[in-house]
Amino acid sequence: MARGQTGEAGRRKANGEGGNAHAGKDELLKYYRDMLLIRRFEERAGQLYGMGLIGGFCHLYIGQEAIAVGVQAIKQDGDQVITGYRDHGHMLACGMDPREVMAELTGRAGGSSKGKGGSMHMFSTEADFYGGHGIVGGQVSLGTGLALANKYRDNGKVSFTYFGDGAANQGQVYESFNMAELWKLPVVYVIENNQYAMGTAIERSSSETRLHKRGVSFGIPGEEVDGMDVLAVKAAAEKAAEHARSGKGPYILEMKTYRYRGHSMSDPAKYRTREEVDEVRKTRDPIDHVEELLEQHGWADEATLKAIDAEVKRIVADAAEFARTSPEPEPSELYTDVYTEVAQ
Amino acid sequence: MTDILMPALSPTMEEGTLAKWHVKPGDTVRSGDVIAEIETDKATMEVEAVDEGVVAEILVPEGSEEVKVNTPIARLQGEGGASAASAPAPVEKPVQATEASAGDPEKQPPETAKTQPEGEGPAPVRPAAEPLKDPELPEGVSLVKVTVRDALRDAMAEEMRRDEAVFLMGEEVAQYQGAYKVSRELLQEFGERRVIDTPITEYGFTGLGVGAAMAGLKPIVEFMTFNFAMQAIDHIINSAAKTLYMSGGQLKTSVVFRGPNGAAARVAAQHSQDYAAWYAHVPGLKVIAPYDAADAKGLLKAAIRDPNPVVFLEHEMMYGQEFDVPEGVDWVLPIGKAKVRREGKDVTIVAYSRMVGLSLKAAEELAAEGIEAEVIDLRTLRPLDHETVVESVKKTNRLVTVEEGWGPMGVGSEVAARVVEHAFDYLDAPPARVCQEDVPLPYAANLEALSLPSVEKIVAAAKAVSYR
Numbered sequence: 143m144a145r146g147q148t149g150e151a152g153r154r155k156a157n158g159e160g161g162n163a164h165a166g167k168d169e170l171l172k173y174y175r176d177m178l179l180i181r182r183f184e185e186r187a188g189q190l191y192g193m194g195l196i197g198g199f200c201h202l203y204i205g206q207e208a209i210a211v212g213v214q215a216i217k218q219d220g221d222q223v224i225t226g227y228r229d230h231g232h233m234l235a236c237g238m239d240p241r242e243v244m245a246e247l248t249g250r251a252g253g254s255s256k257g258k259g260g261s262m263h264m265f266s267t268e269a270d271f272y273g274g275h276g277i278v279g280g281q282v283s284l285g286t287g288l289a290l291a292n293k294y295r296d297n298g299k300v301s302f303t304y305f306g307d308g309a310a311n312q313g314q315v316y317e318s319f320n321m322a323e324l325w326k327l328p329v330v331y332v333i334e335n336n337q338y339a340m341g342t343a344i345e346r347s348s349s350e351t352r353l354h355k356r357g358v359s360f361g362i363p364g365e366e367v368d369g370m371d372v373l374a375v376k377a378a379a380e381k382a383a384e385h386a387r388s389g390k391g392p393y394i395l396e397m398k399t400y401r402y403r404g405h406s407m408s409d410p411a412k413y414r415t416r417e418e419v420d421e422v423r424k425t426r427d428p429i430d431h432v433e434e435l436l437e438q439h440g441w442a443d444e445a446t447l448k449a450i451d452a453e454v455k456r457i458v459a460d461a462a463e464f465a466r467t468s469p470e471p472e473p474s475e476l477y478t479d480v481y482t483e484v485a486q
Numbered sequence: 487m488t489d490i491l492m493p494a495l496s497p498t499m500e501e502g503t504l505a506k507w508h509v510k511p512g513d514t515v516r517s518g519d520v521i522a523e524i525e526t527d528k529a530t531m532e533v534e535a536v537d538e539g540v541v542a543e544i545l546v547p548e549g550s551e552e553v554k555v556n557t558p559i560a561r562l563q564g565e566g567g568a569s570a571a572s573a574p575a576p577v578e579k580p581v582q583a584t585e586a587s588a589g590d591p592e593k594q595p596p597e598t599a600k601t602q603p604e605g606e607g608p609a610p611v612r613p614a615a616e617p618l619k620d621p622e623l624p625e626g627v628s629l630v631k632v633t634v635r636d637a638l639r640d641a642m643a644e645e646m647r648r649d650e651a652v653f654l655m656g657e658e659v660a661q662y663q664g665a666y667k668v669s670r671e672l673l674q675e676f677g678e679r680r681v682i683d684t685p686i687t688e689y690g691f692t693g694l695g696v697g698a699a700m701a702g703l704k705p706i707v708e709f710m711t712f713n714f715a716m717q718a719i720d721h722i723i724n725s726a727a728k729t730l731y732m733s734g735g736q737l738k739t740s741v742v743f744r745g746p747n748g749a750a751a752r753v754a755a756q757h758s759q760d761y762a763a764w765y766a767h768v769p770g771l772k773v774i775a776p777y778d779a780a781d782a783k784g785l786l787k788a789a790i791r792d793p794n795p796v797v798f799l800e801h802e803m804m805y806g807q808e809f810d811v812p813e814g815v816d817w818v819l820p821i822g823k824a825k826v827r828r829e830g831k832d833v834t835i836v837a838y839s840r841m842v843g844l845s846l847k848a849a850e851e852l853a854a855e856g857i858e859a860e861v862i863d864l865r866t867l868r869p870l871d872h873e874t875v876v877e878s879v880k881k882t883n884r885l886v887t888v889e890e891g892w893g894p895m896g897v898g899s900e901v902a903a904r905v906v907e908h909a910f911d912y913l914d915a916p917p918a919r920v921c922q923e924d925v926p927l928p929y930a931a932n933l934e935a936l937s938l939p940s941v942e943k944i945v946a947a948a949k950a951v952s953y954r
Contacts, residue, residue, distance in 0.1 A: 321691065
């Protein structure tokens with residue numbers, strides 16, 4: 143079972159113990175690679191932002207990689223994923239092309255939304271990714287609606303609906319919880335509790351900080367999970383998805399996690415200490431964790447890891463180059479995609 | 487060698503102070519290491535390394551002020567060939583168009599088109615719409631008297647029979663048979679899977695409806711009245727109207743938001759409001775406000791079939807009124823086409839929803855005094871069929887608009903603006919607007935009547951623009 147570790151930056155034993163949280167070599171290497179891809183991608187996005195190539199808001203996923211990757215590990219084809227504006231990691235985990243994601247960040251024609259959506263508004267029905275939503279909490283009702291569609295069609299699919307500790311206080315979240323349990327909708331609510339709603343620490347915004355208990359009054363089971371441990375995330379997601387898929391209704395997973403960067407690029411993060419961030423990076427980093435597991439099993443041969451690092455670097459460099467050189471959208475795109483044309 | 491550039495920390499930052507270096511020449515840096523601190527007038531932030539390698543040279547010493555964004559501040563010796571390949575080319579960096587976007591976004595021209603040099607591609611234009619026409623009634627089709635309420639119900643039932651993806655959700659739509667009985671007998675025919683009673687949580691259930699539409703279903707979301715849809719307007723606009731555009735055309739939301747709109751009778755300010763102008767303001771939405779039963783049926787069927795989000799504004803005071811409706815045909819009307827309800831040569835009266843009835847009565851009174859009014863029923867408010875209005879004004883040279891909503895920034899304002907744009911030289915008098923008075927709707931019977939548009943007010947406005 144998932145380890146119920148509190149959010150304190152306690153030293154984690156890197157042994158992958160507990161229930162079904164085991165993984166073979168190939169699996170661990172894949173998680174290592176997928177998380178590293180997100181991290182390097184985000185670092186590069188931060189750099190492109192600094193160069194003025196990315197505009198507006200840009201919310202990086204660095205530190206939270208284990209969640210999107212761990213859930214993706216058990217997601218079935220056709221299960222939907224929907225999240226808020228800290229969405230780059232989920233898109234990469236869902237298998238969207240890094241080029242298209244980066245080019246959307248730079249607002250270019252090659253972007254996944256042709257440059258019209260930007261960092262917070264990307265979608266890929268092909269990758270079962272339903273956004274990318276900029277209004278805090280909006281995706282919770284929408285994701286519950288995806289689950290309503292699954293139930294309507296009786297298709298056995300599950301909606302993975304992500305939101306943060308900030309969104310957890312929005313009213314529509316509870317309207318959605320109510321309907322999801324009332325109608326036994328197949329939705330897994332994944333709360334990414336990174337401890338800060340923009341600059342407000344959870345203790346300063348939430349009367350009940352144990353967010354996995356937020357479903358209690360609706361009868362929705364919830365569980366706290368170490369969101370820095372990809373295997374714990376995977377195990378918890380598996381259990382929650384099974385619950386939802388079998389017709390028992392929604393399930394809440396509170397992923398205790400941490401973002402290393404500010405809320406967005408323009409946030410100097412003065413509301414927390416450098417020491418706090420360093421402590422998490424040193425003791426709970428999700429990528430280091432997998433590296434340690436690989437070492438423990440004697441699977442971390444240098445050549446393999448170097449090859450993965452090089453592959454990730456190449457993918458990210460290629461995505462950045464594409465995003466930099468892809469042309470801006472044609473002016474004629476201004477008036478397209480406002481309406482779907484109606485066949486008369 | 488890779489240049490490390492002075493980063494922009496916010497969309498508006500153009501320069502800053504390089505407060506401190508955390509590395510010196512010879513140090514090895516790894517991705518994510520803090521290498522420097524930068525200050526602006528708003529904040530101090532740490533700069534993390536993206537590229538890896540050994541610091542070869544510090545180009546801008548710490549303490550330097552007014553360092554422009556994108557100035558090289560240090561040079562990195564890459565580790566091996568891989569790093570050099572991954573480094574972004576420093577010199578040719580941001581292409582010209584994006585360099586500007588490092589500045590204040592508010593100062594950016596909103597439309598790319600305006601920044602294009604002449605001759606470099608055509609300016610964006612909206613595609614011209616094909617002329618729309620109501621379908622001809624086939625020979626032998628009979629007309630039967632049907633209430634607006636039943637016409638709406640029949641439209642939903644027919645479309646639910648036709649398309650398994652269509653379902654109805656809202657408060658009291660199923661077991662109660664509809665707060666205003668518009669969904670009468672739908673539960674019996676289609677069952678509770680497709681006729682869904684929701685809790686009284688407009689924001690939440692509207693979000694669920696739009697989410698289901700994103701998954702490819704075609705929900706009809708009923709609001710008991712549109713007053714309560716204000717709780718849900720975020721999903722109607724931010725989630726439904728904008729998603730097709732924001733997704734570059736990938737994600738469609740085919741959903742109808744419907745229910746009574748406007749003033750009922752003696753329910754006072756919070757339950758009496760015309761939202762036509764609110765929704766008609768928003769690109770991505772279609773907005774319909776029918777008057778009679780045939781239009782209610784034909785346009786609701788069209789709305790359900792439409793692949794776009796449609797706001798369908800009904801009127802409680804019209805639900806019980808009977809009109810002729812074609813029987814035994816698949817009656818679907820074009821969205822975006824106004825209808826000339828009465829022809830006349832002296833003054834054009836433009837209205838929608840219940841105000842069409844008042845305008846027709848006013849036209850009769852005007853006729854008795856020798857003024858022939860042409861009455862146009864807009865039927866659809868977005869897209870707005872101004873061509874039909876403009877054609878009429880070219881004939882009558884006078885315009886009166888009638889709406890139940892408030893005047894400022896209203897539907898009448900928009901109609902008048904379009905007429906001025908397209909038929910300025912034809913106008914013989916300034917357009918007149920008949921609207922709800924600019925106050926929250928009062929409860930007292932006499933004040934309520936004073937506040938709302940009336941036949942008398944329409945007659946007076948028509949005479950005024952006719953200088954009679």
